[in-house]
Amino acid sequence: MASILIVDDELGLQTSLVKAFSMQGYRAAGAGTATEALQRLELDAFDVMLTDLLMPDFDGITLMERVRHQFPSMVVILMTGGATVESAVRALKGGASDYILKPFTLAEIFHIVGRGLEQQRLKQENVQLNEINRRLQEIDQIKSNLLSAITHEFRTPLTVMHGWLDLLVGNHFGRLTVEQQESLSAVRKSAVRLGRLISNLLVFVEENRDPMTRERVPVNLADLLREVEGELAPDCAERRVELQMEIDPTLPTLLADADRLRLVFFNLVENAIKFNEPDGAVLVQARGDRQSLEVSITNTHGEIPPERIPRLLQPFTQGDMSMTRAAGGLGLGLALARSILDAHGGQLAIECGQGKGTTVRVRLPLPR
Incomplete structure (x- = not known):
């Protein structure tokens, strides 16, 4: 349980508060002056200091300022019978967690102390989370x-x-x-x-x-897809997969990073070939309208369960990441494609038909 130091020159109030907090499960101790409180703090650590504002040697705000310097994480709450707006503002600016006016009920002081401890816990957790974030x-x-x-x-x-x-x-x-x-x-x-x-x-x-720094140039999407088809011809032959291309010959030119866009379609078509079966087929269709171009890549096998799709868009992830998986690779193709398309203002969607393989759709905006 938390520990609390109660500082008040009124011995009756100090003693009763020590007893009341002890009955609530706190480790409680008392001090009659600010000097005595500083001496107690040199010998023992406390989570909370509940101090009177006016005391014989020096006031509670001065005590709080000294304590704050040595124990920055301590919860400090001021008690006073004659607080002014100025003293309250000074107390809060000096680092007080809260203040309470005398007379008060036990329920009120328990609530304020508990609230101060909760705020301190949240601050400490926030510091820890910031440190974890920095290290990550x-x-x-x-x-x-x-x-x-x-x-x-x-x-x-x-x-x-x-x-x-x-x-x-x-x-x-x-x-x-x-x-x-x-x-x-x-x-x-x-x-x-x-x-x-x-x-x-x-x-x-x-x-x-930095996904946005590379130069955009006019790109003929039909030519780019034909280049991808030629590069992947050996893969198709090796895996006995037929690659079919249906490209609208009137596709307009788009502004894009040609190398990055080529990598997008290379990875997507390669995946469609790789996650297929012998004697299967991959169909690449490209069409456009006045606002955008759409390319769909469909294979005849390798259906993906819908619940796995969000995971597949994460880097270094495949549907099967075991050491005995049939298809190799780093699991970067889809994640890279989405990242590059996002930088181009494009979209990527994956559709899984029951027993009809998988379709990946790419939509790219045309320059206005």
Whole structure:
């Protein structure tokens, strides 16, 4: 239970208050002067000091100011029989939690002390929450810096790997046997996959730091989607998934960050291929009106339970995050897509049809 020091030169009131608070479960003690109160505080700690305003040696406001300097978290409540507006204002400005006019009932003083303790508890919790928030921000910054450093450092050796692989596959060091070609093909696929993961990590870090600073240029969405189709052709062949494109040839040009937008559709189409089944299909449809462009990406398998959709939009999350999951990846594709589209004033929606796979819809505003 809380502890309280009662300071009053009226011995009868001091004694009765000590007894009353003790009966309420407080650890209570009394002092007859401000000097005696300071001596008690040197020997023992109290949660609350209930002090009279007028005392023989010096007044309660001066005592409060000295106590506040040494014990800033203590709840200080002033008692007075002749308070003025000026003394009340001075008391509250000096750090008093509250004041009460004499005479008062026990119920009134219990209520005021309890309220002061509750306010102090909330202040302490707020300080703790602010400290936790500060530490979380520091940890988040460390994580961001670490991811940025790792991904940048990975890019250099990956570039070297691609260079040597191109030389080897191009027979610059002699003709390769079929087995060697197959082995190097497997290495190249892994290098490409690693490059995609690194690119996503870099963009994730940059988007979290400042999503709005990159230049917007005119973008032909039809051309961009065709580029994505060409890049993912090997993935379709490997997984035996047919990629179908239905693009309105009259799509207007939009203003966007071309690299970021390409990454959005690359990740979304790659997900539709990856979370599909052999002999499945992915349909990409693009159409527009005077105000916006809409792209829908639908696969024939890989249906997502509706309750999992909000979770999938969080970074580093997939429907199955176990070590034995069928599809790899960092779980950044949807989170990155939403972040980039938000920066463009766009929208992303996921629709799950019963037994009909999953559709991701992207809507982008056109320049006015």
